[in-house]
Amino acid sequence: MVSGLVSKDELKHLGWISRINLSEEEIETFHHQLGDTIKYIDVLETLDSENLNLDSLEIDFSNLREDKTLGFTKDLIPKSVLAQEGYVKGPKMI
Amino acid sequence: MPNLYTLNASEANRGIKQGDFTAEEYVWSIIERIERVERKVHAFITLNKENALDDAREIDKKIRTKEDAGSLAGVTVGIKDNISTHGLKTTCASKMLENYVPPYDATVVERLKNYGAIIIGKLNLDEFGMGSTTEYSRYGATHNPWNVDYVPGGSSGGSGAAVSSCECTVSLGSDTGGSIRCPASFCSVVGLKPTYGSVSRFGLISYANSLEQIGPICRSVEDVVTIMNAISGHDSHDDTCFSPRSNFPYLHINQDRTFSSIAIVKELIDGCDPVVSRTIYSALDKFKEFGLESTEISLKSVKYALPSYYTIAMAEASSNLARYDNIRYGFSFPVEGFEWNTYISNVRSNFGEEVKRRILIGSYVLSSGYYSKYYLKARQLRSLLRQELLSNFAKYDLLVGPTMPVLPFRIGEKIDDPLKMYLMDVDTVLANLAGIPAISIPAGYSNDLPIGLQLMAGPFQEQKLIDAASLFENATNVARSPEI
Numbered sequence: 055m056v057s058g059l060v061s062k063d064e065l066k067h068l069g070w071i072s073r074i075n076l077s078e079e080e081i082e083t084f085h086h087q088l089g090d091t092i093k094y095i096d097v098l099e100t101l102d103s104e105n106l107n108l109d110s111l112e113i114d115f116s117n118l119r120e121d122k123t124l125g126f127t128k129d130l131i132p133k134s135v136l137a138q139e140g141y142v143k144g145p146k147m148i
Numbered sequence: 149m150p151n152l153y154t155l156n157a158s159e160a161n162r163g164i165k166q167g168d169f170t171a172e173e174y175v176w177s178i179i180e181r182i183e184r185v186e187r188k189v190h191a192f193i194t195l196n197k198e199n200a201l202d203d204a205r206e207i208d209k210k211i212r213t214k215e216d217a218g219s220l221a222g223v224t225v226g227i228k229d230n231i232s233t234h235g236l237k238t239t240c241a242s243k244m245l246e247n248y249v250p251p252y253d254a255t256v257v258e259r260l261k262n263y264g265a266i267i268i269g270k271l272n273l274d275e276f277g278m279g280s281t282t283e284y285s286r287y288g289a290t291h292n293p294w295n296v297d298y299v300p301g302g303s304s305g306g307s308g309a310a311v312s313s314c315e316c317t318v319s320l321g322s323d324t325g326g327s328i329r330c331p332a333s334f335c336s337v338v339g340l341k342p343t344y345g346s347v348s349r350f351g352l353i354s355y356a357n358s359l360e361q362i363g364p365i366c367r368s369v370e371d372v373v374t375i376m377n378a379i380s381g382h383d384s385h386d387d388t389c390f391s392p393r394s395n396f397p398y399l400h401i402n403q404d405r406t407f408s409s410i411a412i413v414k415e416l417i418d419g420c421d422p423v424v425s426r427t428i429y430s431a432l433d434k435f436k437e438f439g440l441e442s443t444e445i446s447l448k449s450v451k452y453a454l455p456s457y458y459t460i461a462m463a464e465a466s467s468n469l470a471r472y473d474n475i476r477y478g479f480s481f482p483v484e485g486f487e488w489n490t491y492i493s494n495v496r497s498n499f500g501e502e503v504k505r506r507i508l509i510g511s512y513v514l515s516s517g518y519y520s521k522y523y524l525k526a527r528q529l530r531s532l533l534r535q536e537l538l539s540n541f542a543k544y545d546l547l548v549g550p551t552m553p554v555l556p557f558r559i560g561e562k563i564d565d566p567l568k569m570y571l572m573d574v575d576t577v578l579a580n581l582a583g584i585p586a587i588s589i590p591a592g593y594s595n596d597l598p599i600g601l602q603l604m605a606g607p608f609q610e611q612k613l614i615d616a617a618s619l620f621e622n623a624t625n626v627a628r629s630p631e632i
Binding site: 060065068069070071072073074075076077080083084087088090091092094095096097098099101103106119129130136142143144145146147148 | 251384387451452455456458459466470473475476483486487488489490491492493494496497499501504505507508509510511512513515521522525526528529531532566567570
């Protein structure tokens with residue numbers, strides 16, 4: 055197990071920017087597991103990429119469909135417990 | 149006549165159309181099979197029994213009145229539960245979507261229905277497609293029909309296990325880093341990951357959208373052809389779909405041989421279990437009997453492929469899964485007493501642990517200061533790998549290796565070591581990073597545990613894969629379904 059690559063404080067911060075509450079137990083476990091994975095992907099640092107470009111897939115995005123409004127029907131309103139009478143109730147913003 | 153539930157798609161369709169049996173009789177045989185074996189296999193999250201029987205009766209009516217019932221009439225299809233089905237719960241094996249009922253069909257589902265296929269149910273997967281064993285499903289693990297103490301592979305483990313155990317005729321899976329080919333290999337069935345852009349992703353719930361494709365899992369190469377011809381081709385709802393539908397290559401079985409040269413990739417065979425490599429070399433001997441010699445090649449970028457794959461997949465996961473705030477769809481959790489951020493952070497702790505790990509690492513590699521160290525490098529490697537593969541496809545029609553470097557293993561054996569799980573994908577991620585097609589075909593067994601042969605071809609060269617897989621299938625006759 056590798057620890058130290060991602061500190062517990064850093065992990066809490068990652069939880070915050072990902073909007074996921076992490077329990078103390080998860081912080082303990084993930085701290086080690088994420089360290090292992092990040093050490094593994096560190097091999098990318100040794101890739102000599104000076105002359106490499108990024109056109110990995112030649113997808114032509116120059117001719118995208120027009121962005122237009124289509125008809126909206128009631129069955130598209132989610133069946134969420136928070137949906138009432140065609141509205142969706144959310145938590146308060148401030 | 150064999151048990152109806154064992155028939156392949158073409159046999160079932162022919163039998164129904166010839167009047168040997170009705171679509172309703174056929175669907176009942178599948179339902180009875182599910183009732184007998186499902187408690188051991190646990191391939192399904194949701195069964196669509198009543199609707200499937202209604203659809204079968206409609207098909208029988210069309211046949212009685214001599215209407216065109218379609219080339220897939222009566223064929224029962226299991227759909228991986230991350231592919232949207234109108235009016236049928238689609239959970240992604242996640243508690244975050246436990247009540248989600250899509251208001252529309254994915255394009256692939258719509259097309260299958262147009263050809264007369266019957267949706268028999270929704271199949272288990274690792275939550276949001278993140279895993280290689282189906283143990284990360286929030287609805288319980290699927291079991292390998294060849295030995296129910298073992299994993300069926302993943303993430304489309306339900307799709308592989310259901311086809312192998314004859315709980316449906318064929319199934320659809322999705323493949324982000326091997327998620328169709330891995331369960332195909334572990335369950336001794338045929339699985340195709342098509343060229344990126346050849347099958348619409350509209351309605352596939354995104355995990356890593358630049359890598360994933362929907363594809364078929366079947367008991368025969370012929371069925372793979374039939375399903376691919378139904379689902380592939382341009383879709384105006386998915387701008388990553390390449391060619392207009394009329395120009396997409398129509399696949400055939402038993403046509404002239406479209407391939408003449410094979411290369412085995414040294415890096416794919418080197419690190420694998422010796423029993424797997426012996427089986428792959430035996431497969432190459434089989435091709436040799438048909439006058440097809442293979443050459444060994446080395447791909448220098450392969451050593452960076454897996455770290456590159458996980459960097460890109462997790463980065464895309466952290467972005468794609470940001471939408472799950474439990475407001476528009478989700479589980480029961482009242483908003484009263486929370487402000488926005490606290491509410492979302494609380495409800496998102498309901499993701500399973502593997503999904504959380506991937507979102508967190510995705511956020512890490514995209515963070516300021518780490519972006520160029522990880523994500524940018526991974527994108528550059530992806531470009532390099534694709535160039536290296538394409539230059540080899542100019543010399544060889546097919547590149548081969550094992551689908552999985554290991555045999556299926558016991559449920560729970562690797563669950564506590566995520567990195568060990570990730571390393572199993574080393575042979576399959578190449579095709580996703582490069583956007584090329586790849587197929588897994590049953591090649592043999594060790595102690596009754598299946599081993600798959602993987603064939604890769606250049607973009608849109610699925611016909612070469614079909615020809616080679618068909619030749620191998622006819623020459624070897626490896627069983628697809630065990631006694632359960």
